[in-house]
Amino acid sequence: MVRIRVVEERLADHYRDEQEIRTPVHFSIGQEATAVGVCTATTPRDWVYTSHRSHAPYLAKGGDLRALVAELYGRQEGCAHGRGGSMHLIDQQAGFAGSAAILGEMISVAVGTAWEFARRGEARVALTYFGDGATEEGVFAESLNFAAVHRVPVVFVCENNLYSNCSPLAARQPAGTTIRGRAEAAGVRAEQVDGNDVFAVHEAALRVVRQAREGRGPVLLELATYRWREHVGPGWDHAYGYRSREEIDRWMARCPILRATELLREEEPHIDAAVAEWRKGFEEEIRELVAEARNLPFPSVDGLLDGAYLPTAR
Numbered sequence: 001m002v003r004i005r006v007v008e009e010r011l012a013d014h015y016r017d018e019q020e021i022r023t024p025v026h027f028s029i030g031q032e033a034t035a036v037g038v039c040t041a042t043t044p045r046d047w048v049y050t051s052h053r054s055h056a057p058y059l060a061k062g063g064d065l066r067a068l069v070a071e072l073y074g075r076q077e078g079c080a081h082g083r084g085g086s087m088h089l090i091d092q093q094a095g096f097a098g099s100a101a102i103l104g105e106m107i108s109v110a111v112g113t114a115w116e117f118a119r120r121g122e123a124r125v126a127l128t129y130f131g132d133g134a135t136e137e138g139v140f141a142e143s144l145n146f147a148a149v150h151r152v153p154v155v156f157v158c159e160n161n162l163y164s165n166c167s168p169l170a171a172r173q174p175a176g177t178t179i180r181g182r183a184e185a186a187g188v189r190a191e192q193v194d195g196n197d198v199f200a201v202h203e204a205a206l207r208v209v210r211q212a213r214e215g216r217g218p219v220l221l222e223l224a225t226y227r228w229r230e231h232v233g234p235g236w237d238h239a240y241g242y243r244s245r246e247e248i249d250r251w252m253a254r255c256p257i258l259r260a261t262e263l264l265r266e267e268e269p270h271i272d273a274a275v276a277e278w279r280k281g282f283e284e285e286i287r288e289l290v291a292e293a294r295n296l297p298f299p300s301v302d303g304l305l306d307g308a309y310l311p312t313a314r
């Protein structure tokens with residue numbers, strides 16, 4: 001979580017100061033526990049998909065940071081060869097199967113992947129991260145239904161950060177309803193977990209990944225969390241007026257890193273010094289990788305259509 005925080009904070013600074021990262025960026029600052037708690041409950045043979053808010057799960061799953069930084073700078077050595085940007089990350093070796101910006105798209109892709117794992121008799125699980133906003137896409141309902149009927153080994157990971165861009169969940173859904181409730185209505189088991197408590201998230205994820213692997217069908221985790229920065233971009237959005245300063249302060253006081261540190265302090269009396277030391281190491285790591293990425297070559301114009309689907313010329 002500390003590594004993800006440092007990496008994203010520094011990338012936000014570079015994004016703002018240099019105007020060299022030309023891809024839209026959706027940071028997970030404040031949401032690190034959902035990425036780490038779930039991804040550490042998987043093996044590299046389990047595949048994780050995400051939507052646009054992708055850096056944190058990519059790194060938590062073991063994705064290569066060097067290739068992420070190069071991708072953000074649009075370089076050929078990026079994980080999508082500089083063609084995808086922040087919202088199209090991939091590291092198949094780590095089991096990070098891909099991210100895509102169309103809301104809900106990767107929910108159905110994960111269901112298809114998990115279904116194929118099961119059809120081949122492989123004890124593997126597919127997981128798909130999405131926000132509360134994506135649950136309002138029709139594909140969410142269709143995917144729940146298909147996964148329930150076919151007992152697909154998929155874990156739906158909803159990062160409920162209360163907003164879809166600037167639109168609050170309370171203005172979009174009837175009072176008294178929950179995302180968990182909608183999953184259960186479709187016949188999918190579901191749990192609501194404090195998404196800023198990395199230990200609670202991890203415990204739940206270990207349990208549901210095991211159940212899916214054992215053939216007990218799909219599960220949805222609804223993780224309550226909060227995005228600190230603006231929806232897209234490096235800045236803060238206190239002045240935008242769609243959420244109150246008090247609400248932001250309240251959630252920042254529930255910082256997942258601070259909470260984990262507090263929970264560990266008794267067992268690990270030197271935890272604060274360790275976090276400070278890790279921070280220093282990660283600051284160094286990201287400084288070096290950014291300096292390196294800025295000097296890497298861009299993709300060549302000749303290879304612009306490599307990897308693109310083109311109908312064969314007749």
Ligand SMILES: Cc1ncc(C[n+]2csc(CCOP(=O)(O)OP(=O)(O)O)c2C)c(N)n1
Nearest residue numbers: 053101102103131132133134161163164165
């Ligand atoms: C099908 C589709 N509709 C609209 C958008 C534009 N859009 C991008 S992100 C976003 C809000 C997403 O909110 P949520 O799913 O809660 O995820 P969060 O950004 O909070 O992590 C919207 C509406 C899109 N990318 N795809």
